Amino acid sequence: MKNGLWKLGIAVGTLLTLAACGNGGSAGTGDSTAGGGNAKDALTVWAWDPKFNIAAFEMAEADYQKDNPDFKLNIVENAQKDMVQKLNTNLSSGTKTGLPNIVMIEDYRAKSFLEAFPDSFFPVTDFIDPSEFMDYKIAATSVDGVQYGTPFDSGVTGLFLRKSVIGDAGLAPEDFTDITWTEFIELGKQVKDKTDKPLLSSDMNDLGLLRTMMHSSGSWYSKEDGSTPNFAGNESLKIALQDFKEMMDSGVMITHNAWDQLVANFNSGRVAGVAQGNWIIPSIKAEESQAGDWVVVPYPRQEGIVGATNASNLGGSSIYILNIDGKEEAAEFIAETLGKDVDFYEDLATEIGAIGSYEPAAETETYQQEDAFFDNQKIYHDFIEWAKEVPAVNFGKNTYAFEDVVKTTLQDYMNGKDLDKALEEAQKTAETQVK
Secondary structure, three states, X not given: OOOOHHHHHHHHHHHHHHHHHOOOOOOOOOOOOOOHHHOXXXXXXXXXXXXXXXHHHHHHHHHHOOOOOXXXXXXXXXXXXXXXXXXXXXXXXXXXXXXXXXXXXXXXXXXHHHHHOHHHEOOOOOOOOHHHEOHHHHHHHEXXXXXXXXEXXXXXXXXXXXXXXXXXXXXXXXXXXXXXXXXHHHHHHHHHHHHOOOOEEEOOOOOHHHHHXXXXXXXXXXXXXXXXXXXXXXXXXXXXXXHHHHHHHHOOEEEOOOHHHHHHHHHOOOOOEEEEEHHHHHHHHXXXXXXXXXXXXXXXXXXXXXXXXXOOEOOOEEEEEEOOOOHHHHHHHHHHOOOOOHHHHHHHHHHHOOOEOEHHHHHOHHHHOOEHHHOOEOHHHHHHHHHOOOOOOOOOOOHHHHHHHHHHHHHHHHOOOOHHHHHHHHHHHHHHHOO
């Protein structure tokens, strides 16, 4: 290990655009037309977020060059939405010109590419050991037992709480540990009654909270095949919507309209908690006056769901290799760095704040150190342990299309429509609109 954990809390801020928004960065770094056979002396990478994904590739390049001094990367920065569009356009046309050798893809979107263009991606089954990565990341990056992606960052979630606020309500972090959302709501009502503070804030146009609730139960908007809509009869989704509405109706949760409002809500003390991925840590730490007053406990689980866990995930991405000239060299590079190098993962944690999904890295000293801001809690050790419990889910290729349907369902339900009827209508809409 080359560095201590002292940088980790600040550096993890780069995860904000990666996992929360998924649109970090903008086009502009490198030659956007280079790729595959067009890059004579370098492998081309497409990625977003210069302070996280791109920084990770720069570190990987430098690390690999120690034993391969002639190795070079041409790293091209794109906004994620632009990269998705360009990939779809290139792969649909069947041309290899302009494609990168290596590309980052958000886990929620990966199956849409792997299922539509299976011959366009180079399997890495023989280059990495999938058993050394977290199961839920392998589920998102493989198809029919063939490993296409190398898992990267973990968006494992936690329930962050202000100790002073819950203390004013006569509660302690232990009261919120390993609980259900039903219990969380009752505790939240107690906090609201005693302190007049809600615990959470949510954006009605970003249903990440619903996703995490379902994911913790091993459920999704689609059935296990990843394509059949799963609305009517989806008990996990139904309970998630009921809990969401109860939090809103009871005042345990309020709404915000943009990311900066979410951050302002907990930095200002308007709300006393955050239910998010680990990448929220730097935004919490931005309010230095609250140092020592925060704690993070395991994520609530769903009531009445067999197999429900106190662990979930929000966001995250993985690395894919295009089936073009240079694929073997690209696979070797990824395998030797992100595929198995524990020291490299420690550097990723200390330099850019990446909580990886490579399980052997969890045993290193980096993940055992205390964080003073969180009252000396070993939060990164806790996160990596919770990540091991996140259920494997087939996100399929229609996560965001299905979520658009659910947004209407939620609004109808909040406005008084019978939930079972609303879910039945959502099922019909999804079956008609999403193929």
